[in-house]
Amino acid sequence: MHPYRSHTCAELTKDNVGESVRLAGWVHRVRDHGGVLFIDLRDHYGITQVLCDSDSPVFDEVEKVRAEWCIRIDGEVKARDESLVNPKLPTGEIEVYIRDMEVLGAAEELPLQVFGDQEYPEETRLRYRYLDLRREKLQENMKLRSDVVASMRRRMWEKGFREYQTPIITASSPEGARDFLVPSRLHPGKFYALPQAPQQFKQLIMVSGYDKYFQIAPCFRDEDPRADRSPTDFYQLDMEMSFVTQQDVFDTVQPVIQGIFEEFGGGRKVDQVWPQISYRDAALWYGTDKPDLRNPIKMQVVSDHFRDSGFAIFAKILEQEGTEIRAIPAPGGGSRKFCDRMNAFAQKEGLPGMGYIFWREGENGLEGAGPLAKNIGPERTEAIRLQLGLGKGDAAFFLGGRPKSFERVAGKARDVIGEELGLTEKDRFAFAWIVDFPIFERDEETGAIDFEHNPFSMPQGGMKALEGDPLEVLGYQYDLTCNGYEILSGAIRNHRPEIMFRAFEIAGYGREEVEKRFGGLVNAFRYGAPPHGGCAAGIDRIVMLLADEANIREVIMFPMNQRAEDLLMGAPSEPTNEQLRELHLRVVEED
Numbered sequence: 001m002h003p004y005r006s007h008t009c010a011e012l013t014k015d016n017v018g019e020s021v022r023l024a025g026w027v028h029r030v031r032d033h034g035g036v037l038f039i040d041l042r043d044h045y046g047i048t049q050v051l052c053d054s055d056s057p058v059f060d061e062v063e064k065v066r067a068e069w070c071i072r073i074d075g076e077v078k079a080r081d082e083s084l085v086n087p088k089l090p091t092g093e094i095e096v097y098i099r100d101m102e103v104l105g106a107a108e109e110l111p112l113q114v115f116g117d118q119e120y121p122e123e124t125r126l127r128y129r130y131l132d133l134r135r136e137k138l139q140e141n142m143k144l145r146s147d148v149v150a151s152m153r154r155r156m157w158e159k160g161f162r163e164y165q166t167p168i169i170t171a172s173s174p175e176g177a178r179d180f181l182v183p184s185r186l187h188p189g190k191f192y193a194l195p196q197a198p199q200q201f202k203q204l205i206m207v208s209g210y211d212k213y214f215q216i217a218p219c220f221r222d223e224d225p226r227a228d229r230s231p232t233d234f235y236q237l238d239m240e241m242s243f244v245t246q247q248d249v250f251d252t253v254q255p256v257i258q259g260i261f262e263e264f265g266g267g268r269k270v271d272q273v274w275p276q277i278s279y280r281d282a283a284l285w286y287g288t289d290k291p292d293l294r295n296p297i298k299m300q301v302v303s304d305h306f307r308d309s310g311f312a313i314f315a316k317i318l319e320q321e322g323t324e325i326r327a328i329p330a331p332g333g334g335s336r337k338f339c340d341r342m343n344a345f346a347q348k349e350g351l352p353g354m355g356y357i358f359w360r361e362g363e364n365g366l367e368g369a370g371p372l373a374k375n376i377g378p379e380r381t382e383a384i385r386l387q388l389g390l391g392k393g394d395a396a397f398f399l400g401g402r403p404k405s406f407e408r409v410a411g412k413a414r415d416v417i418g419e420e421l422g423l424t425e426k427d428r429f430a431f432a433w434i435v436d437f438p439i440f441e442r443d444e445e446t447g448a449i450d451f452e453h454n455p456f457s458m459p460q461g462g463m464k465a466l467e468g469d470p471l472e473v474l475g476y477q478y479d480l481t482c483n484g485y486e487i488l489s490g491a492i493r494n495h496r497p498e499i500m501f502r503a504f505e506i507a508g509y510g511r512e513e514v515e516k517r518f519g520g521l522v523n524a525f526r527y528g529a530p531p532h533g534g535c536a537a538g539i540d541r542i543v544m545l546l547a548d549e550a551n552i553r554e555v556i557m558f559p560m561n562q563r564a565e566d567l568l569m570g571a572p573s574e575p576t577n578e579q580l581r582e583l584h585l586r587v588v589e590e591d
Contacts, residue, residue, distance in 0.1 A: 004072055004104075010046025014093045016077045021096060023048060024072040024104065026134065027065050029115045037062050038095075041073065044139070048091045050075060052098040061101055068114055068131070070105035073098045122553075127567040129558055141555050145543045148264055149216055152237050152539075155256045161214040161239060166201035168218070169193075173200060173517070178222035180232075188584035194220035194233075197536060199456070200521050202240040203493055206532040207524045214239040216539070222564075227551045228485055228541055231564040240534030246476050246492050249533050250274075250433060253488065257480070257537065261429050264546045269428040274480075278436040283403065284326070287411025292484035293430035295418030299410060302327045302398070305384050311375040314355070317400045325400040328414055329388045332421045333395040334358035339370065342397055345416060349409045351399070358395035359385060366392055415484070429482055429545070436460070437477040440470040440506060450507050453477055457491040458533075459503065466502045476533070487542050490535020497525045 005024040012021065025043035032038075036053045039062070050073055052062050065071060075096040086092030111127075112120045114134045125132045132138060153163070172179045172193035182192040195201075197219050205213045217238040225231035237256075241249065254274060261270045275293075282289045285298045303324045306314040317323050333339070339356040346354035355372045367373075368381035388396055397413060399406040418424040439459060441452035449470050457475035459465045465473050476492035494500050500522065504514045515522060543555040553559040560566055580586065 008045040009043040068107040074100040161212040166198040183583040236536040242530040274431040295424040330395040334393040355398040488537040492533035495529040
């Protein structure tokens with residue numbers, strides 16, 4: 001017999017009754033039923049109940065075991081009495097009577113329990129991550145992640161892609177976040193960087209004539225942490241294709257991502273039609289470029305109803321250039337209590353408040369109520385109701401000013417309204433392509449033009465588009481959103497050097513600086529570069545959605561904490577003096 005096990009803890013059934021078997025695993029829990037000891041023995045695959053009584057030759061030894069001891073047992077498979085069958089376990093019809101036992105690894109007092117659903121501080125969970133990872137929920141999350149990655153690979157190969165690996169140690173290249181720099185021992189004073197993404201390399205692969213590339217790529221960015229983003233590293237499904245349009249990329253990606261969500265979504269509805277929404281429309285309708293389309297609420301511009309109206313605050317705002325008033329419809333929200341609650345929400349978000357109107361039955365039919373309605377009068381109130389398509393028992397909330405000053409709060413308010421009024425559909429994955437991103441923006445303080453989004457995107461209209469107003473230039477750039485999260489980003493690339501130089505010139509970067517920063521890519525484009533484009537899908541975030549988790553750390557095997565610290569391994573750590581000398585570095589203490 002094998003030295004550790006003849007079966008896993010999920011294999012034994014009634015067909016094995018009478019057999020002598022060997023199992024190995026962890027003591028999940030121990031129950032003492034008056035001289036009969038029951039142990040739930042757990043391994044990666046499942047749980048088997050094992051037991052012994054005073055007749056067992058190892059009873060005294062079994063009495064000593066505690067939770068999370070790693071043990072091996074030999075015993076005989078017995079059928080459980082019908083009244084004691086556990087239908088929730090694949091092994092629920094049998095139990096194993098222990099004849100022999102060996103302790104493979106005893107456990108000290110546990111800093112966190114593996115059995116049960118107790119909550120523990122994040123610091124404890126990360127410091128003892130190897131114990132945390134034994135818990136059923138995390139075991140399932142990590143298996144899900146592995147299965148998703150395997151499915152992604154299979155689907156990409158089926159679509160004619162091949163997987164190629166790109167360098168992990170490379171040159172610094174601004175991708176929108178801070179680099180992790182790596183000092184060079186052989187070249188004192190110079191630094192490598194960990195790649196924020198394989199962006200330039202995958203474009204070079206296209207220039208090299210490889211038509212379809214993909215990679216499960218590790219990426220490294222020194223970013224501030226948040227619930228849906230790791231502060232140090234993450235993995236993405238990275239892909240690139242030659243001789244493609246934006247729509248070709250969409251048509252290639254949708255079956256892959258949709259198939260993943262159908263395969264691992266646990267029966268939840270997966271949208272088959274993915275709308276394409278312009279960046280500007282997304283900001284207008286949803287207050288964000290990551291809209292949750294499970295919520296049907298669409299914001300609308302209602303400026304004309306408040307212009308020169310009796311509501312002086314909005315009327316005065318509209319006298320300023322670049323301002324507008326937007327309405328957030330709230331079907332079913334027509335009570336003063338709910339309206340006051342949403343007004344308080346806006347104040348917590350840093351705004352003076354949020355105007356509202358709600359509609360109820362009056363003496364002469366349907367009438368608007370609330371301070372706004374009184375100020376602007378019944379005609380304007382009714383015009384707003386008709387524009388928004390609202391009726392009795394409904395409400396609308398209003399925000400005004402320059403859109404960028406209130407869009408974020410408006411978007412959050414839309415989410416809260418959808419949740420509280422039960423409008424947001426659960427058990428559904430709703431996707432949308434966000435397209436037509438502006439390439440440039442104007443700095444409000446300096447008035448200078450800079451890149452608003454990916455500078456390597458091909459401008460729509462090519463060189464001709466760059467001859468007009470830079471703020472009107474749109475790029476062939478796109479994001480894919482799902483349930484309020486960005487899960488994929490990509491673009492058709494700018495593969496023509498003259499267009500690239502002109503785009504960077506508009507943003508204040510001279511030809512010499514572009515050559516210095518991106519010389520490898522620019523030089524390659526001088527030797528017959530094909531039109532190409534692609535994208536990258538965030539694996540961590542996709543698994544987070546599939547696992548129905550609110551925090552990305554629940555689907556990463558060994559995550560950092562909120563301060564980008566690895567509490568388990570003690571990183572970041574101080575280098576030794578010898579290491580610093582080898583790298584020609586000196587640590588300067590902060591003042």
